[in-house]
Amino acid sequence: QVQLVESGGGLVQAGGSLRLSCAASGRTFSTLGMGWFRQAPGKEREFVAAINGGGEITTYIDSVKGRFTISRDNAKNTLYLQMNGLKPEDTASYYCAADIQGRPALGSRSYEYWGRGTQVTVSS
Numbered sequence: 001q002v003q004l005v006e007s008g009g010g011l012v013q014a015g016g017s018l019r020l021s022c023a024a025s026g027r028t029f030s031t032l033g034m035g036w037f038r039q040a041p042g043k044e045r046e047f048v049a050a051i052n053g054g055g056e057i058t059t060y061i062d063s064v065k066g067r068f069t070i071s072r073d074n075a076k077n078t079l080y081l082q083m084n085g086l087k088p089e090d091t092a093s094y095y096c097a098a099d100i101q102g103r104p105a106l107g108s109r110s111y112e113y114w115g116r117g118t119q120v121t122v123s124s
Helices: none
Strands: 003-007 010-013 018-025 033-039 046-051 058-060 068-073 078-083 092-099 118-123
Touching (some): 003 092, 018 092, 033 068, 033 078, 058 068
Parallel strands (some): 010 118
Antiparallel strands (some): 018 078, 033 046, 033 092, 092 118
């Protein structure tokens, strides 16, 4: 079992920044591929970014490239998402997810464990 707890969400003006964190427990963190997903009201959950277990490989959805950075600290068992240049369309609940295969997977079905989410609201 893997437990994931997100934090760091909040209300921010357009152009502002937030850093999301995801604390993991229950399994050796460096063996887990990790991803961030988001879901806005009335929309399907969508992939945002992912990182492999060692932290060398990252991937992003096009709409956040150059604005968001995914990273991890395996010593602290924590995943991060630095979000800069936030836009109102980034408003959503953000979820972290873990893949026991260690891959930076894009598809939600690749992830076996999910956190409960943290809300990000960007005002215009």
